[in-house]
Each structure stands twice: as structure tokens, then as C-alpha cells.
Amino acid sequence: MSDARFEPLDFERLIESEMRRRVAENLATMRRRRSVREFTREPVPWDVVQAAVEAAGTAPSGANMQPWTFVAVTDPDLKRAIREAAEEEERRNYEGRMPDDWLEALQPLGTSPDKPHLEDAPVVIVVFEQAYGVRPDGTKAKHYYVRESVGIAIGFLLQALHRAGLATLTHTPSPMGFLRGLLDRPENERAVVVIPVGYPAAEATVPVIGRKPLEEILVRR
Numbered sequence: 001m002s003d004a005r006f007e008p009l010d011f012e013r014l015i016e017s018e019m020r021r022r023v024a025e026n027l028a029t030m031r032r033r034r035s036v037r038e039f040t041r042e043p044v045p046w047d048v049v050q051a052a053v054e055a056a057g058t059a060p061s062g063a064n065m066q067p068w069t070f071v072a073v074t075d076p077d078l079k080r081a082i083r084e085a086a087e088e089e090e091r092r093n094y095e096g097r098m099p100d101d102w103l104e105a106l107q108p109l110g111t112s113p114d115k116p117h118l119e120d121a122p123v124v125i126v127v128f129e130q131a132y133g134v135r136p137d138g139t140k141a142k143h144y145y146v147r148e149s150v151g152i153a154i155g156f157l158l159q160a161l162h163r164a165g166l167a168t169l170t171h172t173p174s175p176m177g178f179l180r181g182l183l184d185r186p187e188n189e190r191a192v193v194v195i196p197v198g199y200p201a202a203e204a205t206v207p208v209i210g211r212k213p214l215e216e217i218l219v220r221r
């Protein structure tokens, strides 16, 4: 017998004019989201970070296991340690570990092994995926579609932070094994992404890039 419990759906049906107004407003806002690599050291409101992470936690996940942990680092010593470890790995990447075609693909972005943003940004959110859960009694709970679930949650997080007026960078130092030790996370957790969060420096620039036109990314059948 199933012990599933159901409740009425809380759904707001919109008239089409309101649908269009909202989707256009969202598109205009999201078009302005950019990956930012230059931050001021100005602190950001902690309650805004909290609400953005709570929004990320509403993401759908395999069997609703919510296989994620968001570690929001504000401690300057910890941020420095993350920067130093990330730069060490990245130096090896740029100086030989990345094949030429990868370096070539990154050329337009102007990235380098120097990661001052990992220290300058007032908050650095490290998102961990939980390969499995640990129940209160210590037994393991299986998690499903972990990477997909965490990827969706990261998307929610980036959107929430952007809409709240904060800049972010989606950074994936490679390999990221050092983050579990530095941040004292349990052995079922693996870092997926590092997200510096803050205000862009007044003189911040971003690479000139394009977005694929709708005709190229949407297929109607």
C-alpha cells in the first residue's frame, strides 16, 4: 500500500497578456546576466544570499532527494585558501594539462590561472552534489539523477542571484577535489561548481560574446 500523501496544487492561471508581460520581463533581465570576473570587496546582504539559496533548493530533483549542499564562504582566510588551491590547479591546466583546442576555445573569454575574484567576491558559494544521502541512523539513501538535479538547482541559484542584483561567475576549477577537505565536507559530497557572488567592479569588463539566436536553439515539430 502506498503511503503517498497529496494536497491541492497551488497554481496561478494567468491571462495571456500577463504571461507575455512576465516572460518578456524575465527575458530582458536574463539577457543582461553575464559571467563576471571582477568584483568589489563590498559585502552583500546575507539575507539575500539565503533567499537565493532557498530558491535554488526548490529545484526538482530525482525522487525529490534534493542531493545538494551549498557552502557559502565569507571567511577571508578560507576564500584565500580556495583561491590559492584553485590557482595552483589552474596553473597546471593552462601550462600543459589543457589540450590546445581547449585553450583555443577559451581564447575569446580571456581567462587565465589568476583568480583574484575568489578572494575579492564577498561570498563564494561552493555547490556540492551528494552522491548518496545519509539517514539520521547512518544508513545510506540512494540518490538519483544527481548531476542533473544539482545542475538545475545551480541554474535556479544563478537566476535568483542575478534577479536580486548580484553578479556571479560559474567557475569550475579542475580538479576540485581540494574543496571537500578545505570546506570540511563529508565523503558523500563532491564539489560541482564554485560561484563567486558580489557586486561587479566599477571598471568591470566582459568579453564580447554572442548568444545563439532562437532559430538555432529552438526546434518546433
Ligand code: IYR
Binding pocket: 090, 093, 106, 109, 111, 112, 113, 171, 172, 173, 174
Ligand atoms: N577552469 C579554467 C578554464 C576554463 C574552462 C572553461 I570550459 C571555461 O568556460 C572557462 C575557463 C578556469 O576557470 O580558468
